Amino acid sequence: xxxxxxxxxxxxxxxxxxxxxxxxxxxxxxxxxxxxxxxxxxxxxxxxxxxxxxxxxxxxxxxxxxxxxxxxxxxxxxxxxxxxxxxxxxxxxxxxxxxxxxxxxxxxxxxxxxxxxxxxxxxxxxxxxxxxxxxxxxxxxxxxxxxxxxxxxxxxxxxxxxxxxxxxxxxxxxxxxxxxxxxxxxxxxxxxxxxxxxxxxxxxxxxxxxxxxxxxx
Amino acid sequence: xxxxxxxxxxxxxxxxxxxxxxxxxxxxxxxxxxxxxxxxxxxxxxxxxxxxxxxxxxxxxxxxxxxxx
Numbered sequence: 277x278x279x280x281x282x283x284x285x286x287x288x289x290x291x292x293x294x295x296x297x298x299x300x301x302x303x304x305x306x307x308x309x310x311x312x313x314x315x316x317x318x319x320x321x322x323x324x325x326x327x328x329x330x331x332x333x334x335x336x337x338x339x340x341x342x343x344x345x346x347x348x349x350x351x352x353x354x355x356x357x358x359x360x361x362x363x364x365x366x367x368x369x370x371x372x373x374x375x376x377x378x379x380x381x382x383x384x385x386x387x388x389x390x391x392x393x394x395x396x397x398x399x400x401x402x403x404x405x406x407x408x409x410x411x412x413x414x415x416x417x418x419x420x421x422x423x424x425x426x427x428x429x430x431x432x433x434x435x436x437x438x439x440x441x442x443x444x445x446x447x448x449x450x451x452x453x454x455x456x457x458x459x460x461x462x463x464x465x466x467x468x469x470x471x472x473x474x475x476x477x478x479x480x481x482x483x484x485x486x487x488x489x490x491x492x493x
Numbered sequence: 494x495x496x497x498x499x500x501x502x503x504x505x506x507x508x509x510x511x512x513x514x515x516x517x518x519x520x521x522x523x524x525x526x527x528x529x530x531x532x533x534x535x536x537x538x539x540x541x542x543x544x545x546x547x548x549x550x551x552x553x554x555x556x557x558x559x560x561x562x
Contacts, residue, residue, distance in 0.1 A: 326519055330510040337552065448544075453539075
């Protein structure tokens, strides 16, 4: 958006989304800690599972050739062309297209991160620690971006999506079942067993789908 | 009413995503796990198997829909 519609509107949109995200986190954070832990784990586990399985499903379909790999270069070209040809409407001195697209993009991606931080933090009793983990990840991504200085197309996006899907599905399975009243053998250590199981079945699905891949895919 | 429709649509897309059956399967699996946990039978094994089944069925459906095109 900055490159095509101007940085002022794009950065204002991103900043407005960050303020909205901060307000959502500030409102939801304390509210979450007052919910009984089993109810919280059941709901959080269910949501993590739904999110995780969406990620994992797409990553497995892409890895096995049943869905096209995301081509960042062509996505960038398509989005740039769309931004250049979109009409110009000014509101409050800002290019409204640039503002709203930046706002929506940052808010949507940020909501997912905020949800993961809040739920992991509240179910394990430390939202600040989970927030610190997310902040460390942001720093790591920025440092990696500066060091690599490469386009997004060089990032192994599907591998990352696969890993995130496996992790979210693992924690979702563990907490969801715990919230439903399950006692895991070995307590928290059972997460490692669930992780191994989800990873193995996901790799097995990739292998099985690869073997049946259509010639044209 | 349009903003309400858009609001509901946004949350539906955000939470449920591409395949509503996955979300429905997870709700069903959690309910069955809760029922199993009230019995004397150990319930810990059920959720991982249910997750594998929900994922597998969703993948098969997606692959079939691609193959049909």
